[in-house]
Amino acid sequence: MSSAPTPFRDSPLPDGFGLVVGNCQAETMRILLHADDRPTVRVPPVHEMDAAGTERLHELLPRASFLVAQPVREDYHGLPLGTRQLAAALSRHARLVTFPVVRYTGLHPFQAALHVSGIDEVPPVVAYHDVRTLAAVAGLPVAPRLTRRAVEQVAADSLDELRRREQSIDVAASDLLQPTSGEVMRTVNHPGNAVWMPLAQRVLEALGDAGMPTDPGRPLLDAVRAPLEEWVVDAWGLPDEPRARWRADGVEIEPELVAAAHREWYLAHPAFVDAAVRRLRRTLGRWRL
The missing domain is CATH 3.40.50.12080 (Rossmann fold)
Incomplete structure (x- = not known):
């Protein structure tokens, strides 16, 4: 210790x-x-x-x-x-x-973590956006789930962006983001221990330190866990059971509750919706019917 x-x-x-x-x-x-x-x-x-x-x-x-x-x-x-x-x-x-800011959408292709200039608030319940809820408020028809090919495309988009950023960074993480289980990412920006431990080892090596990372003995960045939907599990052939609910600070939250709270927040923040739709244009294109 x-x-x-x-x-x-x-x-x-x-x-x-x-x-x-x-x-x-x-x-x-x-x-x-x-x-x-x-x-x-x-x-x-x-x-x-x-x-x-x-x-x-x-x-x-x-x-x-x-x-x-x-x-x-x-x-x-x-x-x-x-x-x-x-x-x-x-x-x-x-x-x-x-080292990079790690974001990966392979396990949560419906999710976005973003901020819009001039709007400091975040939506209630959980501070993550479901592109399906956002699109519905914006009047854009989208599918309720993606095909396996579309899941792979959304994942590839996020990896391409991460690799682009890694070109000017000392230590890479993109090759660690293999969707082998739901533990790889808790949310789109909360990697699990399976990513953190080897990434920390790379940082130590870059520092010239021959030591090992300190195992915390607990899951890292685990306060919030997004749903792991059945069609995502099927797309990657994951060993995990699907998980329909959010979990935040140990509390299970129904996705319908999150969606309702976010719809109300979006209606009160139309400028955010307009800006977010522009920012997520490529991702929403994967979801359009």
Whole structure:
């Protein structure tokens, strides 16, 4: 069992500590990298960072032995949180390794996780969009399920995008996203342990660390699980039983309840619907009747 990480704002700091910066996936990577001989400092996800937190991060960077980062654009939310901006604050002895934001739709081809500029709210119940519900509100006729070929096409679209992003990243994840079971992805942006463990191993190798990832002894990113629909199980020949309900924080939720809450939210946010339909044009094309 490794020691607990040093909280972000606490001191003194452990010798040789590292930092992991990115979205909610970054904390999962930090958990796997943290060890007694490889201490880490817990950093909030970038979308939760304020000016004081950013200043604290820049205080830590020159003292860090490594930075593992997901790509973040320059001046994110008006703060110097861009990956290149963080890297510039490192000492010349520190190592930098980048890894991707992992999104894969192979097990949830009906699902999208997206934000629209100017709309900070997220839909109620679960913060994921079902393209079938969205399309219905937008007046677009779509199928209730996809053929096996269409499932493969939606999966390929997400892999193509991930591979494109990986061209400028140190460590790849796309080849780990084989739909061998429902445990590969909990939602479109929550990979399971079967992805995280080898991905963390690749990060360690890129850091020049001969150690192993720290097994957390529990499922990672497991607070929310999307339905695993029967036609998806059949398309990939998965060993899993289909799962009709959502699960959020241990509570089972009927998909009809989610759909009804989201329809109401979409009707109250027509600008989101218009923008989301444009963003999801390719995916919705796979679903059109």
